[in-house]
Amino acid sequence: MRVIIIGAGEVGYHIAKKLSDESQEVVLIDQDPAKVRRIGENLDVQAFLGSGTSPQMLRAAGIQEAELLAAATDRDEVNLIACLLARSLNPHIVKVARVKNREYLAEASLFSRDLLGVDLIINTNDMMVDTILGLMEVPGASEVIDFVGGEVKLVSFLITAESPLAGKRLTDLNAYGGNLLVGAIVRGHKILIPSGRDAIQPMDLVYLVMKRAEVNATLERLDIPTRPLKNVLIVGAGETGTAVAQALDRRRMKVKIIDQDGEKCKKLATVLNRSIVIRGDGADRDLLREEYAGDMDLLIAVTGDEESNVLISLLAKELGTRRTITRVSKPSYMHIVSAIGLDTVINPRMAAVRAILQHIRRGRILSVAPLREEEAEAIEAEALETSDIVNTPLSRVPFPPGAILGAIVRGDEIIIPRGDTVIRPRDRLIIFALQQVSKKIEELLTVKLEYF
Amino acid sequence: MNFRLIANLVAILVFSIGLSMTAPLLVALYYGDGGALALLLSLIATCSLGGAAFLGSRGQEDYTLSHRDGVVIVTLGWIAAGLVATLPYLLSGTLASFTDAYFECISGFTTTGASILTDVERLPKGILFWRAQTQWLGGMGIIVLSIAILPFLGVGGMQLYKAEIPSPVVDKLTPRISDTARTLWKIYILLTVAQIVLLLFGGLSWYDSVCHAFTTLPTGGFSTKNASVGHYHSAYVESIVVAFMFIAGINFSLHYKLIHGRRREFIRDPEFRAYLLVTGAFILIVVLDVCGGKVYPTVWEALRHATFSVVSLLTTTGFVTADFEAWPALSQQILLLCMFLGGMAGSTGGGIKIVRVVLLVKHCYLEILRIIHPHAVTVVKLGRMAVPQTIMRGIWGFFILYIAIFVLAALALAALGMDTMSSISGAATCLGNVGPGLGGIGPMDNFSGVPPAGKWIMIVCMLLGRLEIYTIIVLMIPDFWRK
Numbered sequence: 001m002r003v004i005i006i007g008a009g010e011v012g013y014h015i016a017k018k019l020s021d022e023s024q025e026v027v028l029i030d031q032d033p034a035k036v037r038r039i040g041e042n043l044d045v046q047a048f049l050g051s052g053t054s055p056q057m058l059r060a061a062g063i064q065e066a067e068l069l070a071a072a073t074d075r076d077e078v079n080l081i082a083c084l085l086a087r088s089l090n091p092h093i094v095k096v097a098r099v100k101n102r103e104y105l106a107e108a109s110l111f112s113r114d115l116l117g118v119d120l121i122i123n124t125n126d127m128m129v130d131t132i133l134g135l136m137e138v139p140g141a142s143e144v145i146d147f148v149g150g151e152v153k154l155v156s157f158l159i160t161a162e163s164p165l166a167g168k169r170l171t172d173l174n175a176y177g178g179n180l181l182v183g184a185i186v187r188g189h190k191i192l193i194p195s196g197r198d199a200i201q202p203m204d205l206v207y208l209v210m211k212r213a214e215v216n217a218t219l220e221r222l223d224i225p226t227r228p229l230k231n232v233l234i235v236g237a238g239e240t241g242t243a244v245a246q247a248l249d250r251r252r253m254k255v256k257i258i259d260q261d262g263e264k265c266k267k268l269a270t271v272l273n274r275s276i277v278i279r280g281d282g283a284d285r286d287l288l289r290e291e292y293a294g295d296m297d298l299l300i301a302v303t304g305d306e307e308s309n310v311l312i313s314l315l316a317k318e319l320g321t322r323r324t325i326t327r328v329s330k331p332s333y334m335h336i337v338s339a340i341g342l343d344t345v346i347n348p349r350m351a352a353v354r355a356i357l358q359h360i361r362r363g364r365i366l367s368v369a370p371l372r373e374e375e376a377e378a379i380e381a382e383a384l385e386t387s388d389i390v391n392t393p394l395s396r397v398p399f400p401p402g403a404i405l406g407a408i409v410r411g412d413e414i415i416i417p418r419g420d421t422v423i424r425p426r427d428r429l430i431i432f433a434l435q436q437v438s439k440k441i442e443e444l445l446t447v448k449l450e451y452f
Numbered sequence: 453m454n455f456r457l458i459a460n461l462v463a464i465l466v467f468s469i470g471l472s473m474t475a476p477l478l479v480a481l482y483y484g485d486g487g488a489l490a491l492l493l494s495l496i497a498t499c500s501l502g503g504a505a506f507l508g509s510r511g512q513e514d515y516t517l518s519h520r521d522g523v524v525i526v527t528l529g530w531i532a533a534g535l536v537a538t539l540p541y542l543l544s545g546t547l548a549s550f551t552d553a554y555f556e557c558i559s560g561f562t563t564t565g566a567s568i569l570t571d572v573e574r575l576p577k578g579i580l581f582w583r584a585q586t587q588w589l590g591g592m593g594i595i596v597l598s599i600a601i602l603p604f605l606g607v608g609g610m611q612l613y614k615a616e617i618p619s620p621v622v623d624k625l626t627p628r629i630s631d632t633a634r635t636l637w638k639i640y641i642l643l644t645v646a647q648i649v650l651l652l653f654g655g656l657s658w659y660d661s662v663c664h665a666f667t668t669l670p671t672g673g674f675s676t677k678n679a680s681v682g683h684y685h686s687a688y689v690e691s692i693v694v695a696f697m698f699i700a701g702i703n704f705s706l707h708y709k710l711i712h713g714r715r716r717e718f719i720r721d722p723e724f725r726a727y728l729l730v731t732g733a734f735i736l737i738v739v740l741d742v743c744g745g746k747v748y749p750t751v752w753e754a755l756r757h758a759t760f761s762v763v764s765l766l767t768t769t770g771f772v773t774a775d776f777e778a779w780p781a782l783s784q785q786i787l788l789l790c791m792f793l794g795g796m797a798g799s800t801g802g803g804i805k806i807v808r809v810v811l812l813v814k815h816c817y818l819e820i821l822r823i824i825h826p827h828a829v830t831v832v833k834l835g836r837m838a839v840p841q842t843i844m845r846g847i848w849g850f851f852i853l854y855i856a857i858f859v860l861a862a863l864a865l866a867a868l869g870m871d872t873m874s875s876i877s878g879a880a881t882c883l884g885n886v887g888p889g890l891g892g893i894g895p896m897d898n899f900s901g902v903p904p905a906g907k908w909i910m911i912v913c914m915l916l917g918r919l920e921i922y923t924i925i926v927l928m929i930p931d932f933w934r935k
Contacts, residue, residue: 256825262829265829266829266831266838268829269829269830269831269838270831270833270836270837270838271836273833276821276825276828277828277829277830278825278827278828278829279827279828279829280827287827290825290826290827291825291827
């Protein structure tokens with residue numbers, strides 16, 4: 001499949017990387033020579049220097065044969081024009097556009113078949129806001145991923161030495177009730193898809209599957225505080241900071257937001273009703289103390305500078321802030337942040353990549369969530385009647401090593417799979433798989449037994 | 453400054469005022485109870501004066517006005533309109549002294565409603581109609597009326613409009629200012645007709661209905677009865693008057709929006725909400741203060757009189773149904789506070805205006821917040837809109853000037869021998885264009901007892917209040933007159 005990506009920014013780069021890792025033909029267009037060079041050097045994609053809104057360029061990139069166009073520049077207008085051009089050059093192409101402007105997003109008819117014909121809108125701001133709100137809903141978690149429309153959650157959290165789970169084998173976890181399901185463990189740089197014999201160690205990041213209604217009760221049993229986060233300090237009034245502040249402001253939470261730019265602060269003060277906007281350096285310890293950062297439930301560091309974000313979060317931790325959420329995009333940093341004690345790291349491209357993957361993966365895969373640096377995935381899929389995993393005891397289903405069936409959702413019920421469990425047609429499956437086996441899982445879910 | 457053009461436009465205004473005397477003249481001829489001759493003579497004199505001045509200053513092709521020209525025209529226009537309007541009172545012998553007649557006319561045009569006359573029921577109907585009509589013309593603004601009907605003003609109209617209605621939030625309803633002025637007058641006329649019809653249903657005569665509607669919508673408060681609206685002892689009439697006073701206290705741009713189906717904007721308007729809240733809260737306080745046998749035996753009666761008085765004074769109309777001087781001190785002071793607050797900006801009401809008070813309170817709160825959070829960035833907002841610093845400064849200036857003028861006027865009135873309550877409430881009621889005060893000029897008294905110098909102070913206060921201070925004050929600054 002030929003895919004054209006416009007814009008080699010953070011989002012475009014990672015969509016390109018992910019798709020090329022999945023061995024798709026990727027063509028990338030950007031106007032910045034440095035970015036184009038970087039892509040050409042690092043990824044197995046074809047990078048063009050030019051404008052994504054130039055019909056000539058798009059033809060040169062082979063838009064007539066392409067199946068997918070992802071317009072992922074920072075500018076909405078460029079993305080929308082690119083989609084419009086793509087539509088006229090190739091009426092059958094699937095179009096994915098990154099759009100930020102709320103006014104555009106509110107005009108549903110703009111994206112309809114009649115006008116732009118955008119098949120998928122990616123709004124990284126909204127995704128970041130959803131991620132942060134999801135995290136706030138489960139105060140102890142480092143990551144929260146929704147499945148089955150939010151009814152089932154994949155919650156990850158760091159195991160401390162005092163945790164009742166520390167040192168336990170997965171087979172011993174039945175003492176904590178039937179609904180405790182460890183899908184994946186991140187240990188240092190590695191991600192494990194555990195079997196029953198594996199034991200949980202302190203400093204592991206474990207991924208648990210649980211029902212929405214049981215999240216708090218489960219976490220309390222595991223000695224993870226669930227007191228709601230009410231006082232929030234946001235550092236950085238960029239697009240994400242602004243969007244988060246507005247969302248929290250609407251929910252009547254106590255929000256303070258710090259930024260250095262006077263104009264940004266003024267704009268923000270105009271759109272917020274209850275929140276307090278403070279002009280100053282978020283990495284200034286005195287300012288943080290003056291605003292009682294240590295008494296905050298949550299600090300969200302989302303300035304444009306990732307090094308600052310890490311430092312601000314560390315500073316807040318030192319002052320006593322209960323939790324921190326830090327925006328870090330550089331993959332090279334992702335590994336070390338948990339080692340230096342930052343509980344939660346978010347990054348905008350994960351969400352965007354997730355949305356694109358979901359759209360590209362065919363068959364009965366309902367959603368895909370990349371876990372930790374995309375080395376593993378949590379896949380939500382529907383069990384097809386024709387697939388060879390139904391109506392057979394699980395012990396006889398050929399699950400590849402490196403993949404585990406985390407949970408089966410049947411109606412309202414979450415079933416923990418055992419060797420004798422039988423998957424029925426239309427069950428929702430939540431599968432954890434290392435990236436290298438995710439293709440096999442896809443086949444397993446869709447291909448009939450007779451084919452072999 | 454283009455003095456020839458200024459004279460020309462003021463002349464047109466005077467001529468139009470003269471023409472408008474046709475209406476009371478017809479009333480006088482219909483009832484035949486006197487005053488017709490005086491009105492006819494006034495009409496002829498005013499029109500000839502205006503006409504002569506117009507011819508004398510003719511020869512203008514260019515009607516481009518500077519902001520300064522606009523300010524002078526508006527101020528002179530109001531002073532001149534008051535002067536010629538005294539003619540019917542003086543010629544008919546209703547009022548003997550020029551001071552009294554001028555007081556009555558300025559009180560009319562500025563929609564204050566403070567009166568020198570003790571027994572209005574005895575006066576010829578034509579003269580009383582003229583008295584009501586001055587308020588009706590002044591309510592929406594005599595200058596706005598000229599902009600609406602004089603097509604040649606063009607851009608100059610905007611300068612006049614801004615000088616007469618210096619609302620803190622400029623709300624141009626239509627692309628062209630003359631259309632905006634015409635739209636406002638249409639709404640005004642529509643509401644007046646509606647009130648006349650509803651009052652007729654209440655059993656009032658045509659004459660009384662028209663006269664009361666003419667003084668309700670401009671939030672004026674002149675009545676054709678000695679006991680004001682209280683004369684009718686009718687809950688229906690009072691509720692109609694309360695409703696229309698309240699409506700007149702709403703920004704007319706909002707009425708425009710409502711007529712054009714933009715109901716959400718109406719309901720969500722932050723100033724309207726504050727207006728509603730203040731009205732409700734004040735009524736509640738007064739009801740609690742006067743019911744339970746303290747003044748009125750039943751809650752119903754307390755509610756009826758409290759609502760009428762609060763709405764009447766808050767919208768700066770000044771109709772009365774009850775002697776609120778017999779009320780406890782708390783209620784009296786609430787009513788005094790009403791005189792300062794006034795209606796919404798862009799309404800026909802006077803006072804400081806709700807929107808200014810809301811913004812000032814918000815600004816104060818944000819200043820306090822800055823003590824708690826020294827690095828906080830604060831923006832004063834009205835609804836979702838940020839209010840620019842320049843406008844906030846203008847509002848603070850207005851507020852300080854308003855209070856300063858009030859204090860000076862109250863001191864001056866006291867120096868002339870008026871008692872404490874009369875001098876304080878007299879200054880407040882005139883500056884706020886309300887009408888009745890407290891003490892010697894209370895709801896059951898009138899202003900005839902005020903010393904002549906005090907009347908002139910009040911006249912200045914009424915004009916300052918109607919033109920929202922800056923327009924007149926700026927004329928007293930020497931820099932204004934320098935090239």
